[in-house]
Amino acid sequence: MAESPPARPGAALVTGASRGIGAAIARGLAADGWPVGVNYRSGRDGAGAVVAEIERDGGRAIALPGDVTDPVVPDQLFERLESHFELPVQVLVNNAGVSADNLSPSLTDEEWATVLDTNLTAAFRLTRRALKPMLKQRAGRIVNISSVVGLRANPGQSNYAAAKAGLISFTKTVAVEVARRGITVNAVAPGWIETDMTAEVSKDLLAAVPARRAGTPEDVAACVRFLVSDQAGYVTGAVLTVDGGLAA
Amino acid sequence: MSTVTNEQVEARVVEALASFGPDPSQITRDATFEELDIDSLDLVELAQIVEDEYGVVLKGEDMKELKTVGDAVDLIVSRA
Numbered sequence: 001m002a003e004s005p006p007a008r009p010g011a012a013l014v015t016g017a018s019r020g021i022g023a024a025i026a027r028g029l030a031a032d033g034w035p036v037g038v039n040y041r042s043g044r045d046g047a048g049a050v051v052a053e054i055e056r057d058g059g060r061a062i063a064l065p066g067d068v069t070d071p072v073v074p075d076q077l078f079e080r081l082e083s084h085f086e087l088p089v090q091v092l093v094n095n096a097g098v099s100a101d102n103l104s105p106s107l108t109d110e111e112w113a114t115v116l117d118t119n120l121t122a123a124f125r126l127t128r129r130a131l132k133p134m135l136k137q138r139a140g141r142i143v144n145i146s147s148v149v150g151l152r153a154n155p156g157q158s159n160y161a162a163a164k165a166g167l168i169s170f171t172k173t174v175a176v177e178v179a180r181r182g183i184t185v186n187a188v189a190p191g192w193i194e195t196d197m198t199a200e201v202s203k204d205l206l207a208a209v210p211a212r213r214a215g216t217p218e219d220v221a222a223c224v225r226f227l228v229s230d231q232a233g234y235v236t237g238a239v240l241t242v243d244g245g246l247a248a
Numbered sequence: 249m250s251t252v253t254n255e256q257v258e259a260r261v262v263e264a265l266a267s268f269g270p271d272p273s274q275i276t277r278d279a280t281f282e283e284l285d286i287d288s289l290d291l292v293e294l295a296q297i298v299e300d301e302y303g304v305v306l307k308g309e310d311m312k313e314l315k316t317v318g319d320a321v322d323l324i325v326s327r328a
Contacts (some may be wrong), residue, residue, distance in 0.1 A: 135293050177289060 004058070005033030010090025010139075011081050012036045012228070015068050015126065018043030020195035021145065022095040023050045024217030028225045030059030034091060037081035039064045041096070060085065068096045068122035074129040088137060091228050092130040094123035094167075095145040099197060101156045112159045119163035120170070127174060131183070140183035141228045144171045145220070148191040148243045164189075168239055175237030184236035186227045190220045191243025211244030252302060252328045258321045264297050265290070265317065277318035284317075294320070302328045 011034065017026040018040035027050065030036045036054065038061050040047035047063040054061040062084050066073040078089055098118045100111035123144055134140025149157050150164030168187050175185035192198060192206065194214045206214060223240050226232055241247050258277070266272040270284040281291065291314070295306040304327045314320050 132296055135289075135296070181289070 005031065008033050008035065008090070009087065010034075010137075011085045011087045012091035012093065013039060013064075013077060013081055013089050013126075013130075014093040014095055015039045015077075015122070016041070016096030017050060018046030019050075020197060021190065021193060021217045021220045022093075024221040025093050025095060025145075025224045026050055026061065027054060027057075027059075028218070028221035029091065029093075029228060030054040030061055031057065032225055032229070033059075034228075035060040035062075035085040035087060037062055037064045037077065037084075037089075039066055039068065039077055039096065041065070041067045068126060069117045071125060074126045077126075078129055078133075082133075088133045089130060090134065090137065090139055091141045091143075092126060093143045093145065093224055093228075094126055096122060097145065097147075097197075099157065099160045101160070103156055104158045107159060115159040116163050116166075119160065120166045123167055124170060127170075127185075131174075131178060134183045135178065135181050138182045140178075140181075141232075142171075142174070142183070142185040143224050143227050144168075144185070144187045145224075146171070146187040146189045146239065148189050148241060148247045151189055151239070151241070151247045171239070172237045179236050182233075184227070184233065186232075186235060186237065187239045188220060188223045188227070189239050189241045189243065189247065191215060191241065191246040193217060193220060193242075209244045209246050210248065213244065215242060215244060252325065254321065254325050257302070257324050257328065258317075260297070260301065261294065261317060261321050261324070264294050268293070275317055277321065278316055280316050281314065298324050304328050 012029045014022050014026045016022040017038040026036045026038045038047045038050050051061040051063050064077050066077050100115050102111055144167050146167045147164040149161045150168050171185050171187040192209055192214045220242050223242050262275045265275050268290040291311045298304050304324050
């Protein structure tokens, strides 16, 4: 039987954690001993399954419904998570994301706004909320899930690219602002990861990936687990690509 | 509804500022934040403490006007 992880002095919130990359991150952080808030918008069953799996493996988790684009939701998520585990939130993973692909001449205002709201503005509001207790505790880890598309063009995703590149610049700026308080803020930029979100995309694109294979949600989760770990205390403002070499 | 005294606020502000680094003996009403090496992030944190404890919301523009410890205490007391 595996050695049990250390008891953590705080809880972790993972947005968009009912499936895919977010679910893998939630499971991974729970395995590292973090009590985890599994946020979801519509994937109630998925979030419930993630919580059940974590509990089965001896971890602690709670499903937290809430659309992160709603400005009142960050407060609700933090309050529910903190009161449930009676611990401050010390880890925030801004993972919730949507895409609405279209070539720029055809991109609608709605497609633009939806993607920016979810991928960028929600991450800002959650980060702002998270920093309050983190500044007080002189400790905290924020990991923003960006995308290789924020670093390298991908036709049809100008809205997603703008949001994900914005998230990288946001990450770097906040990292510098709060570094002297022992809080780290980093971004992970996944490339081609096998999830529901990428299931529709042509497999021909895999030829562009130097590793010649898609990544798994666990590949991304491993990077997040590292950035959240004590060992990564001096890593801040970084963008960790996990893309089989795609952006290299 | 003002139930806090100037002295109480001053004591709390001094305590908070001391937690950001300067020696408590240096934190007088006339001391400037610049002299105390209290930076903008420290003031954001002070604003958070003030909001939590006194329900006084200090916005970014309020904080920019503050030069001395006394300025901060007076502003908080006037709004508490």
